Amino acid sequence: MAANALLDRLVGLAMLILASTVFLYYTTWTLLMPFIEDEFVQSFFPPRAWAVRIPVILLLLGGAVVGSFLSLVMIRSNRKKAAKAAQKAKAK
Amino acid sequence: MTRAQQHISIAALLSSIYLACFMGFVPFPAKIQQDIIPVLPFWAIVSFGAYLLFKLGYGVLTFNDVPQAHKELMAQIDQARTELKAKGVEVD
Numbered sequence: 001m002a003a004n005a006l007l008d009r010l011v012g013l014a015m016l017i018l019a020s021t022v023f024l025y026y027t028t029w030t031l032l033m034p035f036i037e038d039e040f041v042q043s044f045f046p047p048r049a050w051a052v053r054i055p056v057i058l059l060l061l062g063g064a065v066v067g068s069f070l071s072l073v074m075i076r077s078n079r080k081k082a083a084k085a086a087q088k089a090k091a092k
Numbered sequence: 093m094t095r096a097q098q099h100i101s102i103a104a105l106l107s108s109i110y111l112a113c114f115m116g117f118v119p120f121p122a123k124i125q126q127d128i129i130p131v132l133p134f135w136a137i138v139s140f141g142a143y144l145l146f147k148l149g150y151g152v153l154t155f156n157d158v159p160q161a162h163k164e165l166m167a168q169i170d171q172a173r174t175e176l177k178a179k180g181v182e183v184d
Contacts, residue, residue, distance in 0.1 A: 005157055008152055008155065009152070009153055011149075011152055012148075012149045012150065012151070012152030012153030012154075012155075013149065013153055014149070015145055015146075015148055015149025015152065016146055016149035016150060016153060017149075018145065018149075019142045019143070019145035019146035019149060020142070020146065022138070022141075022142050022145075023138070023139055023142035023143075023146075026135065026138045026139070026142075027135065027139070030128075030131045030134070030135045031128060031131075031135065034123060034127035034128065035123075048127075048131075051131065051134070052131065052134050055134050055137060055138055056134075059137075
């Protein structure tokens with residue numbers, strides 16, 4: 001029981017650190033890089049076009065996953081409903 | 093004013109301000125107008141996602157077990173199960 005609580009806390013902490021890192025990196029990338037000419041600092045960040053492409057790709061992928069899951073569930077439930085109706089008609 | 097109305101009005105206000113900046117009706121230095129303004133919506137979306145992840149992680153990190161409530165809940169579930177069984181309803 002205690003080990004599970006420790007694992008939970010680690011997961012929470014990992015999410016926290018990931019969220020902060022993503023925020024700081026992305027903010028520096030999009031808002032601060034245009035003003036920095038230093039080549040050494042620029043080497044840490046890919047070209048700025050990717051700062052737009054990556055979120056768009058992730059959003060589209062996320063939308064596709066959610067949409068397919070939804071459609072799968074709806075198809076399955078409709079099939080069950082049709083099977084039940086057919087069974088009822090047969091029993092009559 | 094309902095919560096939805098409040099959210100929608102704030103969203104409308106922010107989008108109109110952003111649209112005005114985007115279409116060039118607000119005089120900004122050329123570098124800002126070209127590099128920063130178009131990227132702002134994507135930055136907002138990514139920051140919002142990071143904020144949600146942060147909130148989730150923090151909640152997971154600070155969630156404490158409540159053994160007393162757990163015992164109580166288990167007892168209530170058992171009681172409900174026996175009562176329902178007496179009336180002919182099967183629960184897993």
